Amino acid sequence: MKPFLSRSLWAGSSLIFTSLTLAAALPASAAEVNVYTTREPGLIQPLFDAFTAETGTKVNVLFGKDELIERIAAEGANSPADVLVTVDVGTLNRAKEAGITQPIVSEAVEANIPAQYRDADGAWVGLSQRARVLYASRDRVPQDTITYAELADPKWHGRICTRSGQHPYNIGLIASRIAHEGAEKTKEWLAGVRDNLAHKPTGNDRAQAKGIFAGECDIALGNTYYMGLMQTNEQEPEQKDWAKAIKVLFPDAEGAGTHVNISGVVLAKNAPNKDEAIKLIEFLTSDAAQRLYAEVNFEYPLKPGVPPSDIVASWGALKADTLPLTDVAKNRAEASALVDEVNFDAGPNS
Template structure:
């Protein structure tokens, strides 16, 4: 992972130290597509540190974007939080975000994990990796390309093409390899599927335990959660599941993001920027790791014990802003190869 600058902890400490002055009657209106109970303490601690009250509206990403667009200049939204680069791109394309200049954000977040126009910023990340049945697969895939190898025919479980994580993964392959190679890969994966795409990432892991799949693709935080807590259908036999961080001799493992941006018509813009800067503080980054098993974007901070159990890995440092431009091509490829 990209190393943060050595001055970053000092910058953040100066901004979010214990002796911050309070703000009277200040507020922040947050539109959030993150639905994790563990984020509650993240918000309450920001309020304790700054005196800024958070008013939160939760919903699915697309409905929040539609709402912001309909509200226009009268929108009360200050902040949009959502997951995956594809949704961040949709927000930017919809014209509901604005650019933000912040030395703290620039120092904290690697350039490839933020928008080229500073309209969105990654705040946590998940690696999309390969899992396999240790009893059934002697030689698991080592790369994303291997998932299309005929040797694994009838063995692969993966989510549908409507899933944003898969869309961004394929868009990254387009960015790296071009449309023709990406199309061949997607066709190969379809040919190797053990079943029609169904369910979420946890369901792919359950497919390994049930014996329906020998190989699955999932974000790391779903598996880390099964290591740390009791996830039905996974945790009782979690020792049966092995994992591979793909492409460690090449581009590295694909990562996707939770990200945030300041709303175009933010009525409390100064508070919004302060909140963005808080999200890269050590306290906030540890909440993402400890509460939801996500990797911090600030490489000076480590993941929780479950994430560390997965081991160190090389992450793909492709510019996710560039990957976002390849999403329409990825959707075209999915349709072309019949990835349901």
């Protein structure tokens, strides 16, 4: 394989290189595949372990953040990257626009993943799904149904908390609102949500659950899978208490459906191990891997017929918005502009 650059050559980039322990004893001539990923190690490593156990193919992994797209582009024809595994349809689309992808051609992938979760040109394929839901206080929020539009209702004044409006998870939601309602109505809605915030946007999705537990707010935007991670967190058991204090509400369940986003994969343009890369992508869309996404990550499988985990199912049924994810992606720039225009991240009364 073409060697990865050492971490010291990318100081400050937060990149971490790992190689699977399952593959440590493989001979140098064994098949291998090189993965760049923005996913947290604990959420993706079990799937690579399973692939190696099934195929014997060594998976070399470089963990990083959004700079990985630019890195692959800068490496050009010499890039060792075979695939990029990342989250958010906007990031997947950005990889396509950066010219670092090649079409994923596989009958197995097409059979496993519905067309709405695959790029029309084959530049990316979805692997798992999460919903942008509302965490609600069990003690202070009696209702069990809600809409996204309702977040702008003055009855929630001082009762909502969220992370930055510019975070990709929130940008995706706002972009979907633009697709459904238009930019002007979305701007009005966003200003209403801003004025209902308990304080300036801060922290991550788990921090919002903590805020509800502490009584700082009553409802918060959050991704579904964080609930599962908090409910099962043995290393930080206080997070179990945060999860016990909240219930999951699926906005617009009786209407267009709850906004969803995906994790996904691209095949790198200059993949040196293309055959192995395709095999890995096929594995990630298979029943076995989709079940792992469900049980380990608490995400929704994209392959029809693979059920969510029991924990995820306990929150209630997900009726996903059928809005094409490409429509979400094309509205992301305008969504970001609206966040700045209404000064969302400055908090209420701004």
